[in-house]
Amino acid sequence: MAEKLTDKTFQFELVSPERILASEEASMVIVPGGEGEFGVLADHAPMLSSLRPGVVSVTSPAGEVKRIFVSGGFVDVTGALCSVLAEEAVNLNDLDRASLEEKLKDLEDDIGFAKDDHAKASHIQKNIDIVRAKLAALAQAA
């Protein structure tokens, strides 16, 4: 991200079911699409994609990069607007490795107990995947 590809900016939005988390100008956004990460610049072709748990990085026009972890969702890209719909979004800096590892351990214990209950097990598995993705995102950032 050292060199700027384009000077044009576009509007980036991060929306959770409870409120709008962010709405700002961006020169580039990288999102973890369902079929691989992709970058969005201004005047990107209109596109709808699902997201897997991962990191959205937003480059502001000034060149600052903000990394936000999302637990999955959707992204809607039009030329002038990139809106990410995510159920959970946390700033990567707010994640804490130690507490996440503890949570992962707890969840792994839970899944052992919930073997017979299929619905519960799959729910826990989903949570485990999210925590793992958070840890992976942290490891990558470090």
Next chain:
Amino acid sequence: MPSLKDFRNRIASVKSTRKITSAMKMVAASKLRRAQQQAEASQPYASRMSGMLGRLVANLDMGSGAPLLMAGTGKDDVQLLVVMTSDRGLCGGFNGSIIRLARLKIRELVTAGKTVKLVCVGRKGAAALKRDHGDKIVKTFENLGRKHLSFADAALVSDYILDALEQGEFDVCTLVYNQFKSVIAQIPSAYQLIPLSVDAGAGKAEEKAPADETAKALYEFEPSEEGILAELLPRNLSVQVFRALLDSAAGEQAARMTAMDNATRNAGDMISNLTLKYNRARQAYITKELIEIISGAEAV
């Protein structure tokens, strides 16, 4: 004829009741403000999601293999009613009107020969419907979002509905909830969740106006239209449930506020009435004593 002491006690008790109702009114007012803010804040997500759905549906030819959530099972024999009420009472006609609508729906469906299953959200509805329709209740959710209503609460309900749909336990799912129109009006309404025909149509119509046809055709989808739709629809269900829960929560507080306002006013009327009676009785008592003294003096 009650004694003076009875009047005094009565007035004191009404006064303390008035204190309680006016405090409840104020609490409800502040909770209402919070609930309304929350409902407003959740609007962007819902509108974006319906926009996406509309675009998807416009790009998709809904011939065969439409997802279960969209097309339903093709039957309407088993009807699932999700009845949203509050957990607490003292909110005027809020729960009563919802339960009345639910009963009406149940009767309609039963006379039409359908099987009805009930999911109760909120303790009041479960308690009221248990009496005549206890055999139909398949699931009850209580104390949802007691402190703060979150999306996870809505997901709890929608996950249950999805599970039931996958296991083929119902064909049509309808939500019965209080739509928040304004502080003084909550409209009990029924909204069909599954199959989701109405919403998609509305999204399409909405989309037609701003976006021109060529832009629509150029949309790219990843992984594929069907893939996204399969992920988007369950999420959309949660959003609908969440929206209804927020509406219902705001409506509950609004109804409670109005009810408590009325109660406070009634208590005020009652106190002035009782005070009048008390004074009259006191006056009569004094007059009576005076007459007794005077006639006693005359007799001497």
